[in-house]
Amino acid sequence: MTKPNIVIVGGGYGGVNAAIKLENALHKTHQILLIERKTHFYHAFGGLRTVVEDGFENKILIPYDNMFKFGGKILHATVINIREKEIIVDMETELGTQIPFEYLIIATGSNYSYPGKTASNKKDETVTHIVAQRNAVKNAENILIIGGGPVGIAEDSSPKLKKQLVKQLTDLNVRLIFGEKIDISNIEDGLSPLNLVTNKGTQIESDVQFVAIGAKPNTEIAKTLNESIVEEGTNLIKVKPTLQLNHDEYKHIFAIGDVTNIQETKLGFRAGLQANVAANNIIALINKKKLTEYKPLSEAMLVTIGKTKGSGLLPIFGGTVVGSYMIKTLKGKDFGIPKYWKILNATLKN
Ligand SMILES: Cc1cc2nc3c(=O)[nH]c(=O)nc-3n(C[C@H](O)[C@H](O)[C@H](O)COP(=O)(O)OP(=O)(O)OC[C@H]3O[C@@H](n4cnc5c(N)ncnc54)[C@H](O)[C@@H]3O)c2cc1C
Structure with missing residues (x-):
């Protein structure tokens, strides 16, 4: 008898964790299916270092091929439609284009400009x-970064964190411009x-430009199920504390990670925690x-500045600011790369 499908759309930090957990627990009674458009997991935490370290991209692009151990399947296709009991993908797969669950x-997470995340499905294109970005940076005298990202958040949540980051960047000869905007459509x-x-009116000459103005949630396909599951304004999926969609008709559908309207900063480690709850x-x-x-x-946040510097906020004692040593140890040294190769059951060749 064919087993009923449990489908996970999107193999990012949340989807991978949920799929592995569900496969471990339910492979005897259910078919676990992960639908992911990319052939390789893109480990965003280390994305920015690819700009300065030759070959680093090979460490953060991790093949999905071997992740399942008990018959779970990954299908590389893009989900274009979600219905109450089935999803539709954009190409013929071994299970067809209409997959029941x-x-x-x-x-489905969020998009970010290169090298934060990748827009391509194939490793060689990424x-x-x-x-090309790394070569442009090597030849550049002036590099422009638009958007303060975690610094912007630091401003609201911890003046001490902002102060530490500003000092470290200024020491590195980075010119900081706050409170001004640039029209990115010119880039x-x-x-x-x-x-x-x-x-x-400030004039800025640059050889290379990076746009770092935040992530955009991938919730367009969720709207194909029902427009009302997505919150107007934020474009995030409304979930109950159980992570089921906040809609009584869809008790069997969950959302996790960067797509949800949970009130907290969007982070991969939180997507992983939510995956545990949903699974x-x-x-x-x-x-x-x-x-x-x-x-x-x-x-919580860990902001690296190169391999040895940075500052961060840990979610202990109501928020504790930590400096370079902790950031280097917790993140800057390897960005958790070995951990994610292990999770995906893949071998990193040095
Ligand atoms: C530069 C950078 C550094 C970061 N550093 C950290 C850090 O140090 N620690 C931390 O915790 N967080 C960090 N984050 C945040 C973290 O990357 C995100 O919070 C995380 O990616 C969210 O995970 P997710 O599983 O929700 O979605 P994602 O990781 O975005 O994964 C979604 C997946 O769904 C796939 N997908 C989307 N739509 C479809 C579709 N229709 N069909 C098939 N597949 C689809 C995508 O290809 C993607 O693989 C960082 C982010 C950036 C950009």
Whole structure:
């Protein structure tokens, strides 16, 4: 007898963790199916280092091929439609284009400009893009970065963190401009010299430009199920604390990670924690047990500046600011790369 499908759409930090957990627990009774458009997991935490270290891209592009151990399947296709009991993909797969499910997890994450994330589905195209960026940086005298990202957050949540980051960047000869905006529509590929002017009239000449103005949630396909599951304004999927969609018709559909409207900064490690809750709740529904709730954590971030510097905020004692030593140890040294190769059951060749 064919086993009912549990489908996970999106193999990022949330989707991979949920798929592995569900496969471990349910492979005897259910077919676990991960649908992911890319052939390789893109380990975003280390994305920025590809710009300065030759070959680093090979460490952060991890093949998905070997991740399942008990018959789970990964299909490389793009989901274009979600219905109440099935999803539709954009190409013919071994299971066709119309794939039924008993339970579904939407984990389609968010987009970010290169090299934060990749827009390409194929490893060689991603590598070509990264190498072009790295070469442009090697030949550049002036590099423009638009968007303060975690620094912007630091401003609101911890003045001490902001102060530490500003000092470290200024020591490295980085010129910081706060409170001004640049029209990014003037930037094409970010690899050619440009002379830009901010809304306050500051002229900035640069050889290379990086746009770092935040992630954009991938919730368009969620809307194909029902427009009302996505919050207007934020474009995020409304979820209950159990991570089921906040809609009584869809108790069998969950959302996790960067796509949800949970009130906390969007981070991969949180997507992983949410994956545990969603997977446990699917197991609980199958076994007719009580569901558990996801509890958002307090603010946390680790901002690296090169291999040895940085500053961060840990979610302990209501938010503790830490300096370069902790950041180097927790993140800057290897960005958790060995951990993710292990999770995906792949071998990193040095
Ligand atoms: C430069 C940078 C550094 C970061 N550093 C950290 C850090 O140090 N620590 C931390 O915790 N977080 C960090 N983050 C944040 C972290 O990357 C995100 O929070 C995380 O990626 C969210 O995980 P996710 O599983 O929700 O989605 P994603 O990781 O975005 O994964 C979504 C997946 O879904 C796939 N997908 C999307 N739509 C479809 C579709 N229709 N069909 C098939 N597949 C689809 C995508 O290809 C993608 O693989 C960083 C982010 C950036 C950009």
